[in-house]
Amino acid sequence: MSQESEDGVHTICPYCGVGCGLQLQEGDEAGEVNIKPWFDAPVNEGALCIKGGAATEVVDHEERLKEPLIRDGDEFREASWEEAFGRVTDEMERIREEHSRNAMGFFGSSKCTNEENYLLQKMARRYGTNNVDNCTRMCHASTVAALRASLGAGAMTNSMQDLREEADVYWIQGANPSEQHPIAHSKYFKQAALEDTFVVQIDPHANKTTRDADLHLQLKPGTDIPLLNIVLKTVLDNDWVDEEFLDERTEGFDDVAETLENFDLEEAAETCGVPLEDIQTAAEAYATADNAAIFTGMGMSQHACGTDNVQNLINLALMTGNVGRPGTGVNPLRGQNNVQGTCDVGTMYNTLPGYIPVDDDEKRAEVADVWGFEPPADEGLSNVEITQAAGDQIHGLYVMGENPVISEPNGNEVVENLERMEFIVVQDIFMTDTAELADVVLPATSWAERGGTVTNTDRRVQRMRAATRVPGNTKHDLEILSEVGTRLFDEGFEFDSAEDIFEELRQVMPIYHGITYDDLGLEGIHWPCYEEGDEGDPYLYEESFDTENGLGKLRGVRHQPPKEVEDAEYPFVLTTARLEEHYNTGTMSTRSPTLMRRTGENFVDIHPDDADSLGVEDEEYVKLVSRRGEVVVKAHVTDDIKQGVIWSTTHFPDSPINRLTNDALDPVAKIPEYKASAAMVDVEPNAQPGD
Numbered sequence: 001m002s003q004e005s006e007d008g009v010h011t012i013c014p015y016c017g018v019g020c021g022l023q024l025q026e027g028d029e030a031g032e033v034n035i036k037p038w039f040d041a042p043v044n045e046g047a048l049c050i051k052g053g054a055a056t057e058v059v060d061h062e063e064r065l066k067e068p069l070i071r072d073g074d075e076f077r078e079a080s081w082e083e084a085f086g087r088v089t090d091e092m093e094r095i096r097e098e099h100s101r102n103a104m105g106f107f108g109s110s111k112c113t114n115e116e117n118y119l120l121q122k123m124a125r126r127y128g129t130n131n132v133d134n135c136t137r138m139c140h141a142s143t144v145a146a147l148r149a150s151l152g153a154g155a156m157t158n159s160m161q162d163l164r165e166e167a168d169v170y171w172i173q174g175a176n177p178s179e180q181h182p183i184a185h186s187k188y189f190k191q192a193a194l195e196d197t198f199v200v201q202i203d204p205h206a207n208k209t210t211r212d213a214d215l216h217l218q219l220k221p222g223t224d225i226p227l228l229n230i231v232l233k234t235v236l237d238n239d240w241v242d243e244e245f246l247d248e249r250t251e252g253f254d255d256v257a258e259t260l261e262n263f264d265l266e267e268a269a270e271t272c273g274v275p276l277e278d279i280q281t282a283a284e285a286y287a288t289a290d291n292a293a294i295f296t297g298m299g300m301s302q303h304a305c306g307t308d309n310v311q312n313l314i315n316l317a318l319m320t321g322n323v324g325r326p327g328t329g330v331n332p333l334r335g336q337n338n339v340q341g342t343c344d345v346g347t348m349y350n351t352l353p354g355y356i357p358v359d360d361d362e363k364r365a366e367v368a369d370v371w372g373f374e375p376p377a378d379e380g381l382s383n384v385e386i387t388q389a390a391g392d393q394i395h396g397l398y399v400m401g402e403n404p405v406i407s408e409p410n411g412n413e414v415v416e417n418l419e420r421m422e423f424i425v426v427q428d429i430f431m432t433d434t435a436e437l438a439d440v441v442l443p444a445t446s447w448a449e450r451g452g453t454v455t456n457t458d459r460r461v462q463r464m465r466a467a468t469r470v471p472g473n474t475k476h477d478l479e480i481l482s483e484v485g486t487r488l489f490d491e492g493f494e495f496d497s498a499e500d501i502f503e504e505l506r507q508v509m510p511i512y513h514g515i516t517y518d519d520l521g522l523e524g525i526h527w528p529c530y531e532e533g534d535e536g537d538p539y540l541y542e543e544s545f546d547t548e549n550g551l552g553k554l555r556g557v558r559h560q561p562p563k564e565v566e567d568a569e570y571p572f573v574l575t576t577a578r579l580e581e582h583y584n585t586g587t588m589s590t591r592s593p594t595l596m597r598r599t600g601e602n603f604v605d606i607h608p609d610d611a612d613s614l615g616v617e618d619e620e621y622v623k624l625v626s627r628r629g630e631v632v633v634k635a636h637v638t639d640d641i642k643q644g645v646i647w648s649t650t651h652f653p654d655s656p657i658n659r660l661t662n663d664a665l666d667p668v669a670k671i672p673e674y675k676a677s678a679a680m681v682d683v684e685p686n687a688q689p690g691d
């Protein structure tokens with residue numbers, strides 16, 4: 001309470017990973033809250049984007065879930081918490097007895113705090129399974145895999161502040177920070193771009209980030225590896241390699257050199273659909289800058305070759321010595337407000353809290369000492385794999401704050417599979433398309449109604465604080481998990497507060513070990529923070545990498561076309577991405593009047609030449625069809641998109657684009673190929689969304 005003042009409480013925006021601070025003040029009615037700027041907020045100093053500014057519109061929304069619901073035939077009926085808890089624990093126990101400990105899956109939530117996710121993954125492991133995961137699997141899993149293997153930590157190498165002050169070049173590949181991380185962009189990167197930072201953007205779609213770009217390379221989706229191989233070869237051929245850095249701090253360069261030996265520059269440029277000279281101009285700008293920084297996003301990560309895509313960016317950074325200094329590095333801007341933290345605390349099928357591999361016997365024993373039970377050593381299934389195995393290996397699912405029916409690829413199959421599940425419990429703040437398939441729906445409190453910690457994109461752990469009373473019969477995610485855990489296992493799940501859980505969490509997580517609630521204060525602390533009083537590191541790898549031998553690892557990679565490419569029947573490459581004014585599966589943003597005012601329905605961007613040959617008019621409804629499904633959306637005829645490519649969004653559950661996307665996975669990180677499927681445009685007169 002000490003942080004409260006008459007201006008309300010200090011907390012963190014619930015949308016993206018930038019981690020903007022804001023102040024919340026309670027209104028007269030339960031659930032009613034108002035936003036005030038927090039001018040000293042460490043990340044944003046009072047600024048908010050359109051989503052942050054409208055964030056309270058969903059807090060006291062009339063459609064909030066307020067009572068536990070239990071399925072009764074095709075309908076739901078309201079139930080008491082006692083009945084709902086009883087049903088959840090009975091079913092979980094039954095599933096383990098009738099099938100096995102690995103017949104349940106658990107989805108954590110990057111909308112929830114570190115403490116809540118910590119408790120969820122602990123519950124999964126106490127149940128006996130590592131089938132626990134979060135939305136990072138659909139997001140930056142491949143980035144994290146490549147960064148961890150080659151540099152050591154699966155996070156931004158640098159901080160927004162040093163990137164703003166020191167970088168001479170921004171290399172932005174497959175990311176749109178101006179719209180997806182708007183305050184990071186307006187407060188940090190745009191300022192630099194307006195001064196003298198040279199901006200290269202590599203994206204099939206022009207967007208607001210393009211306005212600051214000095215050079216936009218409009219490549220065909222799925223051709224990032226050949227584009228980067230042109231860059232690497234150009235660096236080599238022109239002796240722009242940082243020999244000293246390569247010799248002293250890296251290994252694996254020979255492998256890259258070998259990959260590029262018989263590499264045909266012209267042919268590769270043709271594959272990418274970008275003029276060779278433009279790629280070479282970009283290469284020169286990056287390689288000859290004093291400090292050059294890479295930003296990487298979903299355009300790189302969401303491919304079946306996502307891990308290799310990011311590895312090639314790491315190859316570029318290491319070859320030119322652009323890591324380990326302010327203004328450099330390889331920087332994934334993380335997605336949800338707490339996706340970084342959700343991964344940090346071990347809500348993943350292969351790592352315990354603090355990125356301890358589940359099969360590391362020694363470290364697992366240390367965790368077991370604190371937990372009082374041994375977590376399982378066998379890797380679990382990822383969230384997409386859990387859905388794919390529904391009805392076969394997986395019979396029960398605990399979903400906290402995810403919406404796989406709309407967010408996972410090949411959505412028709414997701415629905416079919418979830419319908420085959422014996423038991424699903426969904427814990428959410430709204431009735432979602434996933435909750436519609438559940439047996440029990442538990443109403444959670446929202447971000448404005450509870451406290452805890454979240455970790456933003458540059459690894460800053462910050463406190464959220466409750467601003468308002470709890471509406472209806474909702475409960476905090478933490479209370480729900482604590483109750484379910486205690487009923488199932490008696491011990492290990494009783495906590496009085498989020499801080500109590502944090503105290504346990506720091507015992508098993510060396511990278512958070514030095515952080516306490518008191519020290520977090522209003523500024524937060526960057527991890528790694530091993531001992532109390534450590535300041536944390538705003539940028540990583542000054543002296544050495546966090547790999548076993550301290551060296552950064554290069555590895556040559558070759559072009560791998562998307563798993564499904566266009567053909568006579570499905571002649572377009574469909575790629576999917578985001579809008580500034582909407583958010584993921586739209587559960588929150590489509591309920592926000594301010595956000596709906598700007599864009600109220602889904603659409604597809606089609607190049608004018610393609611529209612001409614199809615006979616499509618601007619604003620006309622068209623049916624998009626792939627091998628897996630179809631959806632009706634409005635056509636936007638625009639040369640923002642590359643010819644031969646069509647571009648749509650995931651935000652509108654009424655026209656769910658994931659009914660079309662391909663569920664091919666990256667073999668290392670298991671991320672789906674959301675950014676390239678083959679599709680056709682069917683010009684049906686009078687088609688309407690929902691047809």
Ligand SMILES: Nc1nc2c(c(=O)[nH]1)N[C@H]1C(S)=C(S)[C@@H](COP(=O)(O)OP(=O)(O)OC[C@H]3O[C@@H](n4cnc5c(=O)[nH]c(N)nc54)[C@H](O)[C@@H]3O)O[C@H]1N2
Nearest residue numbers: 174175176180205221222297298299335577578580583584
């Ligand atoms: N406003 C808003 N902000 C958000 C979100 C939101 O939904 N709305 N979601 C949050 C989340 S969860 C995440 S993960 C982040 C994501 O933030 P970003 O990483 O910026 O994600 P996207 O917009 O999906 O994709 C980025 C760009 O990749 C491009 N692209 C598509 N295919 C390719 C390709 O093959 N190669 C290349 N080089 N580019 C390609 C798209 O055109 C798009 O401009 O945003 C977070 N912030």
Ligand SMILES: Nc1nc2c(c(=O)[nH]1)N[C@H]1C(S)=C(S)[C@@H](COP(=O)(O)OP(=O)(O)OC[C@H]3O[C@@H](n4cnc5c(=O)[nH]c(N)nc54)[C@H](O)[C@@H]3O)O[C@H]1N2
Nearest residue numbers: 111135138139401402403407427428444576584585587674
């Ligand atoms: N085609 C395509 N598909 C994609 C992507 C893409 O670019 N293209 N992007 C992928 C990416 S990057 C991501 S991150 C995923 C996102 O996929 P999801 O995580 O499934 O989508 P969200 O809409 O963020 O779902 C969050 C859920 O949490 C609920 N929620 C909000 N606050 C709380 C809370 O306090 N407690 C609880 N219990 N619940 C809460 C929301 O109502 C919502 O239902 O989508 C992926 N899907």
Ligand code: SF4
Nearest residue numbers: 013015016020049052
């Ligand atoms: S940039 Fe992200 S964290 Fe900041 S106000 Fe906007 S949505 Fe919220």
Ligand SMILES: [Mo]
Nearest residue numbers: 138139335336
């Ligand atoms: Mo994401």
